[in-house]
Amino acid sequence: DAMVIQNPRYQVTQFGKPVTLSCSQTLNHNVMYWYQQKSSQAPKLLFHYYDKDFNNEADTPDNFQSRRPNTSFCFLDIRSPGLGDAAMYLCATGSPFAYEQYFGPGTRLTVT
Amino acid sequence: AQSVSQHNHHVILSEAASLELGCNYSYGGTVNLFWYVQYPGQHLQLLLKYFSGDPLVKGIKGFEAEFIKSKFSFNLRKPSVQWSDTAEYFCAVANQAGTALIFGKGTTLSVSS
Numbered sequence: 001d002a003m004v005i006q007n008p009r010y011q012v013t014q015f016g017k018p019v020t021l022s023c024s025q026t027l028n029h030n031v032m033y034w035y036q037q038k039s040s041q042a043p044k045l046l047f048h049y050y051d052k053d054f055n056n057e058a059d060t061p062d063n064f065q066s067r068r069p070n071t072s073f074c075f076l077d078i079r080s081p082g083l084g085d086a087a088m089y090l091c092a093t094g095s096p097f098a099y100e101q102y103f104g105p106g107t108r109l110t111v112t
Numbered sequence: 113a114q115s116v117s118q119h120n121h122h123v124i125l126s127e128a129a130s131l132e133l134g135c136n137y138s139y140g141g142t143v144n145l146f147w148y149v150q151y152p153g154q155h156l157q158l159l160l161k162y163f164s165g166d167p168l169v170k171g172i173k174g175f176e177a178e179f180i181k182s183k184f185s186f187n188l189r190k191p192s193v194q195w196s197d198t199a200e201y202f203c204a205v206a207n208q209a210g211t212a213l214i215f216g217k218g219t220t221l222s223v224s225s
Binding site: 104 | 148154155161163202210212214215216217218
């Protein structure tokens with residue numbers, strides 16, 4: 001089945017220790033998104049890639065970076081995680097102007 | 113800026129009760145609207161969507177939603193809920209560029225058997 005896969009499902013990191021979250025897709029979609037979702041809050045878009053073009057949301061902290069080495073993979077790098085970065089991180093894919101997005105299961109990040 | 117409001121934070125129903133979850137959006141132009149569901153431990157899944165045409169849209173699992181442009185609303189309904197409908201429900205609108213979804217804060221639905 002075509003899908004969006006995120007690894008790991010659970011990640012524990014220490015305060016200030018860089019961490020990378022991974023997302024892959026078999027849908028061959030042009031667009032890949034990263035969302036942050038904190039408890040009882042709406043998913044918040046961090047950034048997205050349209051093919052190789054990176055689009056950062058204005059209020060995404062510099063601490064968050066992303067890489068997309070090819071169509072299938074996209075990574076979220078948190079350079080120096082703080083306690084406030086503990087959240088569920090959702091990866092999604094979509095086609096341009098199709099609006100509908102397909103979500104992965106998420107990675108729950110804990111910062112100790 | 114576009115925004116989405118979901119009125120109910122937590123809804124508790126008994127099986128067979130009818131459901132209506134409220135959703136209002138702020139943008140007055142052409143909108144593309146969605147309801148997503150997140151079952152416990154699972155990923156966000158699309159329930160239904162509205163792009164244009166018939167304002168009453170039907171989705172999976174017996175859900176439907178009605179787009180009322182004059183009220184800026186897109187409420188989700190189901191005539192008779194089941195225990196398996198226990199989940200978090202998110203209303204969303206696509207931004208004007210079509211590059212992102214703007215989500216509401218979600219409504220937790222708990223259905224008791």
